[in-house]
Amino acid sequence: MKSKKLKGSFSIIPIIILILIMLLYVSLSFYIGKENFITFSSLNPNINVTLYWILFWIVAFSYIIGLLLSTFFKGKISNVFLNIGFFWIGLFYYFLLVTFILDIIKLFIFNFNLISKNSAFYNMINHYNSLISLIIVCFIIIYGAYVGTKRVVTTYKITIDKKTSELSNLNIAMVSDIHLGTGFGKRSLEKMVININLIKPDIIFICGDLIDENTPETLKKEISGVLKNLDSKYGTFAVLGNHEYGAGNVEDTIKNLSLGNVTLLKDEFLKIDNGFYLIGRDDFSSEKKSLEARNDISSILNNCDTNLPIIVLDHQPVRIDDKEKEKIDLQLSGHTHHGQFFPNNLITKIIFDNSYGYLRDKNYQLIVSSGYGTWGPLIRVATKCEIVNIKVNFN
Numbered sequence: 001m002k003s004k005k006l007k008g009s010f011s012i013i014p015i016i017i018l019i020l021i022m023l024l025y026v027s028l029s030f031y032i033g034k035e036n037f038i039t040f041s042s043l044n045p046n047i048n049v050t051l052y053w054i055l056f057w058i059v060a061f062s063y064i065i066g067l068l069l070s071t072f073f074k075g076k077i078s079n080v081f082l083n084i085g086f087f088w089i090g091l092f093y094y095f096l097l098v099t100f101i102l103d104i105i106k107l108f109i110f111n112f113n114l115i116s117k118n119s120a121f122y123n124m125i126n127h128y129n130s131l132i133s134l135i136i137v138c139f140i141i142i143y144g145a146y147v148g149t150k151r152v153v154t155t156y157k158i159t160i161d162k163k164t165s166e167l168s169n170l171n172i173a174m175v176s177d178i179h180l181g182t183g184f185g186k187r188s189l190e191k192m193v194i195n196i197n198l199i200k201p202d203i204i205f206i207c208g209d210l211i212d213e214n215t216p217e218t219l220k221k222e223i224s225g226v227l228k229n230l231d232s233k234y235g236t237f238a239v240l241g242n243h244e245y246g247a248g249n250v251e252d253t254i255k256n257l258s259l260g261n262v263t264l265l266k267d268e269f270l271k272i273d274n275g276f277y278l279i280g281r282d283d284f285s286s287e288k289k290s291l292e293a294r295n296d297i298s299s300i301l302n303n304c305d306t307n308l309p310i311i312v313l314d315h316q317p318v319r320i321d322d323k324e325k326e327k328i329d330l331q332l333s334g335h336t337h338h339g340q341f342f343p344n345n346l347i348t349k350i351i352f353d354n355s356y357g358y359l360r361d362k363n364y365q366l367i368v369s370s371g372y373g374t375w376g377p378l379i380r381v382a383t384k385c386e387i388v389n390i391k392v393n394f395n
Helices: 013-043 049-060 062-072 076-111 120-127 129-148 186-198 217-227 242-247 250-259 286-290 297-301 344-351
Strands: 151-160 169-175 203-207 236-239 262-264 268-272 276-280 310-313 330-333 357-361 364-368 385-394
Touching (some): 013 049, 013 076, 013 129, 049 062, 062 076, 076 120, 120 129, 151 186, 169 186, 186 217, 203 330, 236 276, 242 286, 250 262, 276 297
Parallel strands (some): 151 385, 203 236, 276 310, 330 364
Antiparallel strands (some): 169 385, 268 276, 357 364
């Protein structure tokens, strides 16, 4: 039975937090803008100060401008601002990180006299600190943009210690976090389908975030026609992610999946070919929309024959109770993007028991994908865009 949650009363605290976040963002943006102005003015002393700051703040707030424009009318103008805004997210992140690190190095060098003031390196750090920062950031962004356009197949070979009467092995293709929209359109989706089919999977899983808040309505309508071309023995199965709920119109997403011959599972199970059970979990974000807790997985597991293999699809790799782990043989998740770009992956490792890759705890196995697409900037640093191929042997 689903438990009802109580609606919270209005509070001014979220507004205060939002104001503080905006003040912090503006302050950090000004810090970055000032450092870059030093660089540009050293290269061109005649730079127009007013024009520079006008353009800088337009870029810094381009994502918000794009969102406001798309609220009233979606079109090329709003998409331009959104694209600039996504690109700025990556620039902002690495400008802040690199400039801060270089400033700390500079502080130590100057205060502790670690390098002779007459040395060339001392003069370079002293006079060209901002330029060095700009060059490093540009290199990172160009490299990250290159990696963000590449897709690879990551293969895992695992054993599930249960026998089935029908199957000795299973070839799984799994994708998550596709994020159709900015930088990832119909052609990219078609290419993904081709690459999945090349694996010749027995079954295909889409583990959430096929779309997000920036997916155009026209592209949503094209999803079903593309996904119909997925080819496997048992078909394609999916669960919803947090961004499907964030994008709204979940019913339309469910309809598009159905028209694309994709079976959506929301806190329910299927028995596949009398060989194994497949459980699809509704995402945690559904609780915010419905104000109801998602079904407890133990109630779903109680209806499954635990002598057969049990595979669980859950968008977020959330912690599972030890008693439930004893019944689950394989869980497939996404959501984390593995941080998408370094050093975010160090943070996701702290948040999740397993933020990427393979984890085994006795008979329970968990595989977390870093995702097929990207959210925000089309940048990947120390992570990858992937199709996950899992070759299962039933022992």
